[in-house]
Amino acid sequence: MGKVIVVTSGKGGVGKTTSTAALGAALAQRNERVVVVDFDVGLRNLDLVMGAERRVVYDLINVIQGEAKLTQALIRDKRLETLFLLPASQTRDKDNLTPEGVERVITELKRVFDWVICDSPAGIESGATLAMRHADMAVVVTNPEVSSVRDSDRIIGLLDSKTMKAERGERMEKHLLLTRYDANRAERGDMLKVEDVLEILSIPLIGIIPESMDVLRASNIGSPVTLADARSAPAMAYFEAARRLAGEVLPITIPGEKRGIFGKIFARRAA
Amino acid sequence: MTIFNLFRKQRSAPTARERLQVLLAHERSSSGSDLVSLLREEILAVIAKHVQVDSDKVQVKMDRDENVTILEIDVEIPLGAVSQAA
Numbered sequence: 001m002g003k004v005i006v007v008t009s010g011k012g013g014v015g016k017t018t019s020t021a022a023l024g025a026a027l028a029q030r031n032e033r034v035v036v037v038d039f040d041v042g043l044r045n046l047d048l049v050m051g052a053e054r055r056v057v058y059d060l061i062n063v064i065q066g067e068a069k070l071t072q073a074l075i076r077d078k079r080l081e082t083l084f085l086l087p088a089s090q091t092r093d094k095d096n097l098t099p100e101g102v103e104r105v106i107t108e109l110k111r112v113f114d115w116v117i118c119d120s121p122a123g124i125e126s127g128a129t130l131a132m133r134h135a136d137m138a139v140v141v142t143n144p145e146v147s148s149v150r151d152s153d154r155i156i157g158l159l160d161s162k163t164m165k166a167e168r169g170e171r172m173e174k175h176l177l178l179t180r181y182d183a184n185r186a187e188r189g190d191m192l193k194v195e196d197v198l199e200i201l202s203i204p205l206i207g208i209i210p211e212s213m214d215v216l217r218a219s220n221i222g223s224p225v226t227l228a229d230a231r232s233a234p235a236m237a238y239f240e241a242a243r244r245l246a247g248e249v250l251p252i253t254i255p256g257e258k259r260g261i262f263g264k265i266f267a268r269r270a271a
Numbered sequence: 272m273t274i275f276n277l278f279r280k281q282r283s284a285p286t287a288r289e290r291l292q293v294l295l296a297h298e299r300s301s302s303g304s305d306l307v308s309l310l311r312e313e314i315l316a317v318i319a320k321h322v323q324v325d326s327d328k329v330q331v332k333m334d335r336d337e338n339v340t341i342l343e344i345d346v347e348i349p350l351g352a353v354s355q356a357a
Contacts, residue, residue, distance in 0.1 A: 190282065200292060
C-alpha cells in the first residue's frame with residue numbers, strides 16, 4: 001500500500017504546487033512510483049508546472065463521474081518513467097468532487113503507487129478538506145510571513161479534526177516545509193526565523209526551501225525544480241525534504257547561510 | 272553591531288513573532304469553541320457548588336503542543352470565599 005501525502009497551506013501562493021511537483025519528481029528519481037494529484041478543480045496548475053498541460057485528455061472529475069478510467073486519465077511524465085500526474089478539471093465545478101468518488105480514486109491509486117501526493121487548493125473549503133481527507137501524512141507549506149503562518153495554524157487544526165485519521169482517533173503526521181526563506185533577511189531581523197515559525201506552529205520541520213530565481217525558471221519551462229536543475233539550491237533542499245519524507249533522518253541545513261565575512265559586510269551595506 | 276545599524280529601521284521580525292503568538296493563542300482557544308464553552312460551563316457549575324466565583328474569572332483555554340493539546344483552566348477565587356466555604 002502506498003502512502004498518501006497532502007501538500008496544503010490554507011493560504012494561496014506559498015508554493016503548494018511547486019512543492020508537490022518538486023517532491024514528486026524527487027521521490028520518482030529514487031525509482032519509486034509516484035502520482036501527483038491536482039485537487040484544485042477549476043484552477044488547475046499542476047499540469048502546467050509539470051509541463052504536461054497539452055497532454056491532458058481526461059481528469060480527476062471524469063474519473064469520479066465514471067466518464068473515464070483511471071488509467072486513461074493518468075499522464076506519465078516524459079522525463080521520469082515512474083512519475084504520473086492526475087490532473088484536475090479546468091471547466092467543471094468543484095461540487096463534482098464527491099467524498100465517495102475521492103475515496104474510491106485514492107484507494108485505487110494507493111494500490112498501484114508508492115506515493116500519492118495530493119496538491120490541495122488554497123482555502124479551507126471542500127476542495128481542501130477532501131484533499132486532506134485520506135492523507136497518512138501532511139506537508140504544511142509555509143512562508144516566513146504573518147498571514148501564511150496564521151493560515152497554516154488554521155490548517156493544522158483542520159488536519160487534526162477533519163481527516164479520516166483524526167476521526168479514527170489516530171495522530172496525523174504533519175511536517176512543516178518552510179518555503180521562500182531568506183537566511184540573510186532572517187539574520188538581519190527582517191524576516192521570521194526558522195525557529196520562530198517552528199515555535200509558533202509546533203510541528204516538526206521537513207525542509208527549508210530558499211527563495212530563489214531557479215523556482216520561477218523551472219515553472220517557466222514546465223519542469224519540477226528537482227528536474228530542471230538538480231544542483232540548484234532549492235532543488236537540493238527539496239531532495240533533502242523528500243529523503244526525510246521517505247523516513248531518513250538527516251540534519252536540517254539552512255540554505256544560504258554560508259556567506260563569508262565579505263559577503264556579510266556587503267549585505268549590510270546593501271541593506 | 273556595526274555603525275550601519277544606527278541608520279537602519281527597527282527590526283520587524285520580533286514584532287511579527289509577538290503579534291502571531293498573541294493572535295494564535297486567541298484563535299486556538301476559540302477554534303474548538305464548542306468543547307471549550309461546554310467544559311467552561313460544567314467546570315464553573317462544579318466550582319460554584321463549593322465556592323462563590325465570578326463567571327468572568329474562569330478562563331478555559333486550549334493550546335497546542337507538538338504531541339498534545341493542552342487544556343488550561345484558570346480560576347480566580349476571591350479572598351475570603353475559600354474560608355467561607357470551609
